[in-house]
Amino acid sequence: MKILVVGAGAIGGYFGGRLLESGQDVTFLVRKARAEALARNGLQIRSAQGDANLPPPRTMQANALNETFDLIIVSCKAYHLTQAIEDMAPAVGNQTAILPLLNGMQHLDLLDARFGAEHVLGGQCVIPVTLDAEGVVRHLGPAAGLSFGERDGSRSQRVEHIAQAMANARFDSRLSTTILQDMWDKWVFLASLAGITCLMRAPIGDIVAAPGGERAILDLLEECRRVAEANGHAPKDAAMQRSRGMLTDAGSTMSASMMRDLEQGSAVEADHVIGDLLTRGKVAGLELPILRLAYVHVKAYEARRGREART
Numbered sequence: 001m002k003i004l005v006v007g008a009g010a011i012g013g014y015f016g017g018r019l020l021e022s023g024q025d026v027t028f029l030v031r032k033a034r035a036e037a038l039a040r041n042g043l044q045i046r047s048a049q050g051d052a053n054l055p056p057p058r059t060m061q062a063n064a065l066n067e068t069f070d071l072i073i074v075s076c077k078a079y080h081l082t083q084a085i086e087d088m089a090p091a092v093g094n095q096t097a098i099l100p101l102l103n104g105m106q107h108l109d110l111l112d113a114r115f116g117a118e119h120v121l122g123g124q125c126v127i128p129v130t131l132d133a134e135g136v137v138r139h140l141g142p143a144a145g146l147s148f149g150e151r152d153g154s155r156s157q158r159v160e161h162i163a164q165a166m167a168n169a170r171f172d173s174r175l176s177t178t179i180l181q182d183m184w185d186k187w188v189f190l191a192s193l194a195g196i197t198c199l200m201r202a203p204i205g206d207i208v209a210a211p212g213g214e215r216a217i218l219d220l221l222e223e224c225r226r227v228a229e230a231n232g233h234a235p236k237d238a239a240m241q242r243s244r245g246m247l248t249d250a251g252s253t254m255s256a257s258m259m260r261d262l263e264q265g266s267a268v269e270a271d272h273v274i275g276d277l278l279t280r281g282k283v284a285g286l287e288l289p290i291l292r293l294a295y296v297h298v299k300a301y302e303a304r305r306g307r308e309a310r311t
């Protein structure tokens with residue numbers, strides 16, 4: 001199976017690197033600086049599940065892309081997706097399956113509109129990972145999993161092939177027949193985690209240690225759950241129980257990738273992860289005070305970041 005990974009950042013570098021390590025035919029669609037770094041240093045992963053020092057992988061830049069792929073894994077940030085879609089377009093042939101691993105849901109609409117819904121699978125991943133200043137992919141915790149599937153829940157030949165291709169890679173992969181619900185479950189969890197850790201500028205354990213901290217986390221989680229419910233994707237009790245457990249774990253150092261981005265002054269997916277959920281809740285007539293505050297917070301950060309960059 002010919003696989004193209006769009007972006008070799010934290011998510012693309014990790015999952016693409018692990019697929020490459022397992023012997024799969026992987027090419028990375030990258031921009032100039034990342035192409036040069038990969039050619040110079042290879043693809044390096046640091047992880048408690050085993051480091052990988054891979055020789056320079058095959059990379060392509062948009063201007064040279066003139067072949068199609070069986071599977072395209074999309075792993076850019078939401079605010080780069082419009083350009084990434086144009087850059088990857090030559091790689092999409094009649095039989096190409098596109099597997100996005102972005103957080104949130106809105107990206108499905110953009111991909112559907114450009115390539116047709118029949119090309120676009122559902123997908124989500126749970127892994128804390130970052131690309132450091134040296135271009136090394138750093139896996140920050142034990143979780144490393146992804147699930148994917150047809151959005152209508154069918155077990156098509158193409159998803160069975162993808163499952164086979166991922167079977168020997170060093171991450172947990174799961175062919176899901178409920179991928180849209182998986183994505184919503186992940187979004188409810190992530191928007192709560194991102195919202196509260198960005199608002200409080202602290203990982204979960206420190207928020208739990210603060211008076212009223214646990215209450216604030218659970219109230220935000222409940223707001224996010226109600227949005228999912230109003231949109232026909234209420235998380236099951238087991239999913240909510242898991243989320244509550246992780247989000248109220250005393251001593252936990254867990255934070256969202258959005259908080260890491262915010263703390264290092266990088267761009268954040270404010271509209272995609274928080275704003276879109278808020279909008280879908282508002283359309284359903286819900287009152288969402290904490291989610292609204294989280295959105296104001298990350299948008300104010302964006303405004304300040306933009307202003308400081310201009311001066």
Ligand SMILES: NC(=O)C1=CN([C@@H]2O[C@H](COP(=O)(O)OP(=O)(O)OC[C@H]3O[C@@H](n4cnc5c(N)ncnc54)[C@H](OP(=O)(O)O)[C@@H]3O)[C@@H](O)[C@H]2O)C=CC1
Binds near residue numbers: 101102103
């Ligand atoms: N990091 C995490 O722990 C998790 C992240 N996610 C989600 O995964 C998605 C990706 O996040 P993450 O990997 O952290 O982000 P990163 O910023 O680490 O990586 C994104 C990469 O995409 C590249 N890129 C952007 N546009 C293009 C383009 N047109 N062509 C080629 N490459 C491009 C960027 O390259 P360049 O260097 O050139 O800008 C960058 O290296 C997000 O939606 C995030 O929310 C989900 C679960 C966990």
Ligand SMILES: CC(C)(CO)C(=O)C(=O)O
Binds near residue numbers: 125127190257
């Ligand atoms: C759930 C979590 C924390 C890890 O997958 C995540 O998605 C993120 O940090 O963006």
